[in-house]
Amino acid sequence: MTDDVTGTTSIAVRRTRSTNGGAKFGVWAPPILVAIVVIAVWYLISSMLGKKNFLLPPPHEVVAKGFLNPETASDIVTALGRSALVALVGLAIAIVIGVVWAIAMSQAKWIERSLFPYAVILQTIPILALVPLIGFWFGFEFFSRVVVCVMIALFPMVSNTLFGLQSVALSQRELFKLQHASRWTILTKLDLPTALPAIFAGMRISAGLAVVGAIVGDFFFRRGTPGIGALLNNYTSRLQGAELLAAIIAASLFGVAIFAVFGLLGKLAVGRWYDFGQK
Amino acid sequence: MSSATMIARDTRSTSESTTLLDFRDVAMTFPDGTVALSGVDLTVKRGEFVTVVGPSGCGKSTLLRIASGLEKSSHGTVDLATDRIGYVFQDATLLPWRSVQANVELLAELHGTPKAARAAKAKEAIDLVGLTGFEKHLPKALSGGMKMRTSLARSLTLDPEIFLFDEPFGALDEITRERLNDELLRLFAEKQFAGLFITHSVSEAVYLSTKVIVMSGRPGKIVGSFDVPFDLPRDPEIRFTPEFAALVGEVSHALREAHS
Numbered sequence A: 001m002t003d004d005v006t007g008t009t010s011i012a013v014r015r016t017r018s019t020n021g022g023a024k025f026g027v028w029a030p031p032i033l034v035a036i037v038v039i040a041v042w043y044l045i046s047s048m049l050g051k052k053n054f055l056l057p058p059p060h061e062v063v064a065k066g067f068l069n070p071e072t073a074s075d076i077v078t079a080l081g082r083s084a085l086v087a088l089v090g091l092a093i094a095i096v097i098g099v100v101w102a103i104a105m106s107q108a109k110w111i112e113r114s115l116f117p118y119a120v121i122l123q124t125i126p127i128l129a130l131v132p133l134i135g136f137w138f139g140f141e142f143f144s145r146v147v148v149c150v151m152i153a154l155f156p157m158v159s160n161t162l163f164g165l166q167s168v169a170l171s172q173r174e175l176f177k178l179q180h181a182s183r184w185t186i187l188t189k190l191d192l193p194t195a196l197p198a199i200f201a202g203m204r205i206s207a208g209l210a211v212v213g214a215i216v217g218d219f220f221f222r223r224g225t226p227g228i229g230a231l232l233n234n235y236t237s238r239l240q241g242a243e244l245l246a247a248i249i250a251a252s253l254f255g256v257a258i259f260a261v262f263g264l265l266g267k268l269a270v271g272r273w274y275d276f277g278q279k
Numbered sequence B: 001m002s003s004a005t006m007i008a009r010d011t012r013s014t015s016e017s018t019t020l021l022d023f024r025d026v027a028m029t030f031p032d033g034t035v036a037l038s039g040v041d042l043t044v045k046r047g048e049f050v051t052v053v054g055p056s057g058c059g060k061s062t063l064l065r066i067a068s069g070l071e072k073s074s075h076g077t078v079d080l081a082t083d084r085i086g087y088v089f090q091d092a093t094l095l096p097w098r099s100v101q102a103n104v105e106l107l108a109e110l111h112g113t114p115k116a117a118r119a120a121k122a123k124e125a126i127d128l129v130g131l132t133g134f135e136k137h138l139p140k141a142l143s144g145g146m147k148m149r150t151s152l153a154r155s156l157t158l159d160p161e162i163f164l165f166d167e168p169f170g171a172l173d174e175i176t177r178e179r180l181n182d183e184l185l186r187l188f189a190e191k192q193f194a195g196l197f198i199t200h201s202v203s204e205a206v207y208l209s210t211k212v213i214v215m216s217g218r219p220g221k222i223v224g225s226f227d228v229p230f231d232l233p234r235d236p237e238i239r240f241t242p243e244f245a246a247l248v249g250e251v252s253h254a255l256r257e258a259h260s
């Protein structure tokens, strides 16, 4: 008993020590190095283009014309805000539908057999080909933009949640069955908690996809209050390379941020007992 | 449950040798045609601790699953005279998001016991297995032995009349296993439950039980039964006596016969 205890603590202590300090540098240094290389190559190509460098304006010009020009910056922020709303609403709907869909499939093999092929089809059909149809059915405004987001973000939610629900150990399920627990009890006290890490992993992927969906939607649905996608389109048609690149970078950063937020949410929710692994 | 079961229930407080579990001519053929058990007769009475040893795949787990009602036998009758069953799996089956305390409370929670009552029950059980002070720990912070203790405590909250164990200590190191064997004997003496225990270790079987049953390879049949004459509570030192070694030898011999 006693040696059990001291054994675990000393291991735990050693582990925390080794991950502190030096490890931080190891985590941040490589991506920063990559960024430096990319910017250097960017400058190189931009200068080689000479007069045609509106195709790829140098980084400082992107910063000056895109981020430091108050008018452009506010255009980008406003558009990004609208896209964020579309993406978050789409993501929320995809999460709810995805989790419910997966729960339904986890309840019986025949339901899984009936519904899983459609989850796969959702993943494999070219959504871009469907987009005009969506506009035709649901109009060219907010709602259609959300529908595109949902369609793009849904599959990872369905497949991750199902995987999570099915990873419950048989003996744990039997532990509940021995007490004659109901399906509902097993679902809420065993299956869903077990699936939570996989659900959060799915959310992280879907969040990134929802941002893509919001931008794609803007390209097709121009009514109402289109977001960053429409802005990208405008800059492109006006050959405003610097502003275009600034908007692209802003959209990408937003995607990264939403990905990180959901990663963090997952850690907060289940990190206490589940180890997402070193990433 | 049959009327025989009812009689057994009514007399349980008066007779020391109440039959809690009764297998008569039990056979198990799975839908895919696998014959796991055939012609098994077995009784476990109050005050008995019966251990089953047998080659891998002979149907020992199936036997326990039938006893607990998780599986229905395809032939024969099974009478279980109580609904207070403890079941300890080979792995601790703890819920990783629950603390030791919350894990131990789980079964009472599933039965709808009010919060205060189940907390008290859990506290008592945690105390019994020597885990006081670890209530707030998550399973990932526990050693294998401590996880198994938590699992034991969880079953103890049901006040089981019969305890079914499916190789609970198989994954533990020798020293931890021996220590848990002693704790189990102490609990057995204190709580007066009946035990049906499955193991691969013949010396563990002899040390823990009042009776050791040897099963043959598939389809599992009972091919030997040995009463263990050593007094309870058992002195850990009996493991090193010639009598103990002789009985272990006999059981091992029967097991080897069953294998071939």
Ligand SMILES: Nc1ncnc2c1ncn2[C@@H]1O[C@H](COP(=O)(O)OP(=O)(O)OP(=O)(O)O)[C@@H](O)[C@H]1O
Binding pocket: B030, B031, B032, B034, B035, B036, B054, B055, B056, B057, B058, B059, B060, B061, B062, B063, B218
């Ligand atoms: N649901 C099932 N369907 C078909 N065959 C099964 C099923 N469950 C178990 N079996 C088979 O029945 C036999 C007995 O299985 P069981 O798990 O009871 O063996 P065991 O004695 O516990 O083995 P071990 O010592 O390895 O744990 C095995 O051959 C197993 O493959």
Ligand SMILES: [Mg+2]
Binding pocket: B060, B061, B062, B166
């Ligand atoms: Mg087994």
